[in-house]
Amino acid sequence: MSGSAAQGVSTPAKLSVIPQHVAIIMDGNGRWAQQRGLPRLAGHRAGTENVRRILRACVEYGVKILTLYAFSTENWSRPREEVEGLLALLSQVIDRELDELRRNGVQLRHLGTLEGLPDNLQRRIREAIAATAAGDRIIVNVALNYGGRREIVEAVQRMMKDGLTADQVTEQALASYLYTAGLPDPDLIIRTAGEMRLSNFLIWQAAYAEFYSTPTYWPDFGPEELYQALVAYGQRVRKFGGLPPSGASQSQ
Numbered sequence: 330m331s332g333s334a335a336q337g338v339s340t341p342a343k344l345s346v347i348p349q350h351v352a353i354i355m356d357g358n359g360r361w362a363q364q365r366g367l368p369r370l371a372g373h374r375a376g377t378e379n380v381r382r383i384l385r386a387c388v389e390y391g392v393k394i395l396t397l398y399a400f401s402t403e404n405w406s407r408p409r410e411e412v413e414g415l416l417a418l419l420s421q422v423i424d425r426e427l428d429e430l431r432r433n434g435v436q437l438r439h440l441g442t443l444e445g446l447p448d449n450l451q452r453r454i455r456e457a458i459a460a461t462a463a464g465d466r467i468i469v470n471v472a473l474n475y476g477g478r479r480e481i482v483e484a485v486q487r488m489m490k491d492g493l494t495a496d497q498v499t500e501q502a503l504a505s506y507l508y509t510a511g512l513p514d515p516d517l518i519i520r521t522a523g524e525m526r527l528s529n530f531l532i533w534q535a536a537y538a539e540f541y542s543t544p545t546y547w548p549d550f551g552p553e554e555l556y557q558a559l560v561a562y563g564q565r566v567r568k569f570g571g572l573p574p575s576g577a578s579q580s581q
């Protein structure tokens with residue numbers, strides 16, 4: 330991720346504002362494969378390979394937190410063969426990449442529930458989190474077996490188990506019970522493959538995120554397009570319900 334990692338990445342110096350937290354809905358693996366007459370799993374494999382490129386570029390650009398939507402609680406409804414293949418692939422990726430992730434200062438975290446995942450994948454996730462806990466260059470949250478509604482329900486259940494009173498249930502308290510506790514909300518959410526929906530991704534945390542959608546399928550979404558997304562982000566006027574900061578155009 331150092332030196333040669335910058336290859337093919339436009340100079341970050343041109344970016345005026347770098348979002349601290351970028352979240353990506355990595356969609357379109359199936360269509361990417363279909364377009365090439367390949368099985369869907371070949372698309373998922375190409376998708377996992379793309380994660381490397383985008384992670385390197387994020388480090389290069391100075392993004393501090395990257396959240397990747399890898400498998401949703403709704404994705405269990407796909408054919409068993411695809412689900413099993415995809416989960417096996419994710420397990421292999423952790424195995425293959427762990428040393429490099431650790432060497433490059435990546436701190437891996439998991440958003441979602443381990444319950445229901447194959448035992449070997451659960452074990453690998455736990456090991457990877459422990460092995461990269463000291464990483465201080467970038468936090469990479471992998472949303473795997475993740476659902477935004479489930480996250481909120483689990484948070485409420487744990488608040489009740491902890492005996493919080495109604496008055497203690499504040500926005501801040503609830504946020505501290507989410508999988509993302511302690512992390513800032515995403516500034517920018519990117520979705521590949523053209524869809525204009527969140528698909529149950531970070532539904533609480535996305536309240537004021539900027540949204541960027543591109544028709545490009547995830548395996549083809551390279552550093553150059555990430556750069557375009559960051560440029561677009563830099564042109565947005567974030568108002569959080571207030572008025573635009575002085576200097577920004579009144580029409581925005």
Ligand code: IPE
Pocket residue numbers: 355356357358359360361399400401404415522
């Ligand atoms: C995204 O690609 C990966 C997962 C949802 C696991 P898809 O598999 O959803 O690809 P499309 O949307 O069918 O093209």
Ligand code: IPE
Pocket residue numbers: 354355356357398399400401404524526528
């Ligand atoms: C969202 O993509 C989930 C992931 C990228 C992991 P989907 O392909 O599952 O979303 P829908 O079904 O098009 O909404």
Ligand code: MG
Pocket residue numbers: 356357358
């Ligand atoms: Mg999809």
